[in-house]
Amino acid sequence: MPKSKVRKKAAYTPPPVSRTPQKVAGPTHPAYIAVMVAMWVLGLAWLVVNYLAGPSIPFMAALENWNFIIGFSLIVIGLLMTMRWR
Numbered sequence: 209m210p211k212s213k214v215r216k217k218a219a220y221t222p223p224p225v226s227r228t229p230q231k232v233a234g235p236t237h238p239a240y241i242a243v244m245v246a247m248w249v250l251g252l253a254w255l256v257v258n259y260l261a262g263p264s265i266p267f268m269a270a271l272e273n274w275n276f277i278i279g280f281s282l283i284v285i286g287l288l289m290t291m292r293w294r
Contacts, residue, residue, distance in 0.1 A: 236294045244289040251282030 258275040262268045268275055 233294050236292070240289070241293065244286050244293065247282050247286030247289065251279045251284075251286065254282060255279035 254275065257265070258268055258279065262275060271278070
C-alpha cells in the first residue's frame with residue numbers, strides 16, 4: 209500500500225506583544241461595596257417582610273405581587289454591581 213504524503217507545518221510564530229503599559233483599575237471604593245451589600249440585604253428584607261407581615265402593612269398589601277418584583281429587583285441590582293467590583 210502506498211504511503212500518504214507528509215505535510216509540513218509552518219513553524220509557530222507568536223504575535224508581536226504590545227509593550228505599552230496598561231492602566232490597571234484600583235480597588236473598589238468602600239462605599240460602592242456598602243451599597244452593593246445594602247441592595248442584597250434590602251431586597252431580602254423586603255421579601256421577608258412581605259411574607260411575614262405583607263397583608264397587615266397597607267402600602268405592601270396594595271402592591272400585591274409587585275412586592276416580589278421589587279424585592280428580586282433589588283437583589284439582582286446588587287448582583288449586577290458585583291461585576292464592577294475589583
